[in-house]
Amino acid sequence: MLIQSNHNGGTPAEYALEVKSEQDTVAFARAIAELAFPGTVLAVDGDLGAGKTRFAQAFADALGVKDIVNSPTYTIIKEYEGADLPFYHMDVYRLSLEEADELGLDEYFLGEGATLVEWASLIEPILPPERMHIRIETTGAESRMVVCRPVGEIYENWCAQLKLRPILKGEGTA
């Protein structure tokens, strides 16, 4: 698979993190939560059972959410109060793009909290202009390849701060 570099050529389009255990996923979610600000949008993808919801739970916990964070597959959107920021958790697996558009998700994206969208690539056209894509690929029982694609300068900076490994052009992720 060829990974395209983005417009300025010098910046890698994607960054990788090899995760060996569930605890590593939790630690990564915590590190991201440290960087979160009002209006943060995490666009999460990955196959069934890859760990999208597990990541969301750890992220919420790190934001100081005390409630239990369940998969929002049936409720679509759940709002939680956090100590630092509100947390908006979405799962758009069952939505068409049109339905998602009608839900007015922008109010969340532009809101005071941090939003995490599971299956975000299904609604990519209506995601805000700046967001962090996080794709979780299952590589073993507990091992995962986490691929981050920052869109916008803030999220580019995150990848540098998180010391993620740039994926070089032409390099596969598997």
Ligand SMILES: Nc1ncnc2c1ncn2[C@@H]1O[C@H](COP(=O)(O)OP(=O)(O)OP(=O)(O)O)[C@@H](O)[C@H]1O
């Ligand atoms: N490295 C890991 N990271 C995250 N979860 C892991 C890891 N290793 C094992 N797991 C387990 O994998 C499962 C992931 O389930 P989870 O509900 O988070 O997946 P999901 O991607 O949200 O699935 P769905 O597509 O159904 O929403 C959990 O039971 C978790 O304990």
Ligand SMILES: [Mg+2]
């Ligand atoms: Mg899930």
